[in-house]
Amino acid sequence: MALPSQTQVLIIGAGAAGLMCAATAGARGRAVVVIDHANKVGKKILMSGGGRCNFTNMEVLPKNYLSDNSHFCKSALARYTQWDFIALVQKHRIPYHEKKLGQLFCDNKAQDILSMLLDECAQAGADIYTLCDIEQVTALTENDLPMRYKVKTSQGTIYCESLVVATGGLSIPTMGATGVGYELAGQFGLPLKPRTAGLVPFTLSPAQLAVFSPCVGNALDVSVSCETTNGHVSFAEAMLFTHRGFSGPAMLQISSYWQPGKELEINLLPQLNLFGFLSEQQKARPKVLLTTIVGELLTKNIAQCLCDYWGAQWNGNRPINQYTPTELQLVATQFHEWKIMPAGTEGYRTAEVTLGGVDTNHLSSKTMEAKTQAGLFFIGEVVDVTGHLGGFNFQWAWASGVAAAAYV
Ligand SMILES: Cc1cc2nc3c(=O)[nH]c(=O)nc-3n(C[C@H](O)[C@H](O)[C@H](O)COP(=O)(O)OP(=O)(O)OC[C@H]3O[C@@H](n4cnc5c(N)ncnc54)[C@H](O)[C@@H]3O)c2cc1C
Incomplete structure (x- = not known):
């Protein structure tokens, strides 16, 4: 399937946040394309929770998150809660259990969660392209509206109205982690909070x-x-x-x-x-x-x-x-x-997450859109919001993905 020349929503990164955003925006009727440079999508979902994916926690509170702005995560987490995600898991009849401290894991394997997200994407008509490298991102001018961005990739050039950066953090480079999300933030003038390995x-x-x-x-x-x-x-x-x-x-x-x-x-x-x-x-x-x-x-x-x-x-x-x-x-x-x-x-080689990232003071907590760059959104781990161990990082990925999906 060839990459289309244009779409309403282009999401970079087919991980937890990107897939959730794609499914939710697609379900709203938006034309969605997701691109990922890796050969397979959702690799971190598959390796998470020892292969069983600790997909959320029964008690999700802002105090379970580190961020330079401790208030930023509250809005998205309140609008898409752990109960919303649990309802989705139940709708897909995925067996799960509480292991300890409210941590919910799949009974079988993490693939169940990835398959669920891919089913939701397919139902919503969101198309996913793997082995697709980003070569250049350019902001368009008012004359090009409704298109706002031109993205040159290894599979061709695509124009989009909204560009969502869901490229995750720097941990486990062998699983496809890159700093491209931070580079894009820099390109569009969004500051970064210092990044270090967390949960390591x-x-x-x-x-x-x-x-x-x-x-x-x-x-x-x-x-x-x-x-x-x-x-x-x-x-x-x-x-x-x-x-x-x-x-x-x-x-x-x-x-x-x-x-x-x-x-x-x-x-x-x-x-x-x-x-x-x-x-x-x-x-x-x-x-x-x-x-x-x-x-x-x-x-x-x-x-x-x-x-x-x-x-x-x-x-x-x-x-x-x-x-x-x-x-x-x-x-x-x-x-x-x-x-x-x-x-x-042990550093990024074995860390579960990256602390720091895109400065939340420059994003809308309601929409995840850059305050000074219309149509550019950042979701998931690339943002300076990092959860404790226990399903909190995925809950942030789901919640921030859904928050952006309503506005892309
Ligand atoms: C070993 C391990 C276990 C974990 N276990 C848990 C757990 O049980 N519970 C929990 O809540 N959290 C867990 N985490 C953390 C969790 O996996 C992440 O916080 C979460 O995946 C972040 O979602 P994301 O969508 O922002 O990024 P990711 O899921 O990392 O997705 C980013 C995507 O972007 C793609 N990408 C990167 N660079 C580019 C590029 N240049 N061009 C195109 N695409 C690109 C990547 O290939 C990837 O598919 C674990 C992490 C690790 C490493």
Whole structure:
């Protein structure tokens, strides 16, 4: 199928936001063309949620999003809610379940969500072209109205009334991520907020890795926090020791707030008063070694490794009845308030999202249209709105896509 020479709506990027926008605008009766440079559409949908796509969350609140303008996301999220998307999923009879913390996943596979979006696009008459590279985008003049943009692609030139940029963020370049959306924003004078990898594992220094290598592969429920310019942020979830550093949901969440050069504070036993517990154990099991007792609370590997690492502070591993209250307090403080400086993060190679992006102060929160460039819209992850882990990024993609679709 040859690329048409003109359309009412041209969407660049056939990912979550682009497909949602295409289906919704098409259903309004608009002629829609979607182009994507990748060989397949919706690659991130397919790899999301461990292949099961955490497509939304039962509780979506503005506080689940990071943005320089915390109010920007509210309007779109209120007009297309998680319940709207759940209704669509139910209409397509896609089986799903809540895994934890309101996170909704497909029972089968993420392909169900992609197929649903493609069905909706087909029903709405939106045509999708893959392996289509953008070569040049030019704004037209008043004389060319209703056409506003001319887009030169590897499959020919196409004129459109509305141009929607849905090219996503920079994470996982091997899945087709490019910076073209940011370049287009720059071309039309829209500023960008600084971009960094978010929802990303931490790396440790070689010296730190050598110390914690016995813990690799071990996971535990922790609470992790860090200081930000807006105060203290913390998340209580699982962490995982990896060959490169720390991962797991708690670490991915806090990574979106962490600044290089700052410490993380990890409470390895958030549900327990360790000092009180160890004091009781002195009476109940006086001869049992400290590492054995801590190993029953954490894993044996983690307890042994960390007690070896920190043990000099409390004169090594001994039967629990030999510790003074001051020493037990040191043990408790260390396990409840472990301060560690990561070397960095794994970066865009493994990040789930890109923080920052197109400055929301230059977009309409109602329509996603650039305030100073009629007919140019930005939706999804390319915009400076980034969700927490848990289905929030897809909900933003759906909601911002639907918001734009009503006006393109
Ligand atoms: C491993 C992983 C797991 C994730 N799991 C979840 C999850 O379970 N729940 C959740 O809410 N979020 C998850 N996310 C985040 C979520 O996938 C994204 O936030 C979401 O896909 C953003 O939607 P988007 O449409 O803006 O961008 P994308 O879905 O990334 O789509 C952008 C599209 O634009 C195309 N494109 C890029 N450059 C060009 C170009 N130059 N020319 C033409 N086309 C171009 C790309 O090929 C792509 O198809 C995950 C992300 C990753 C990486």
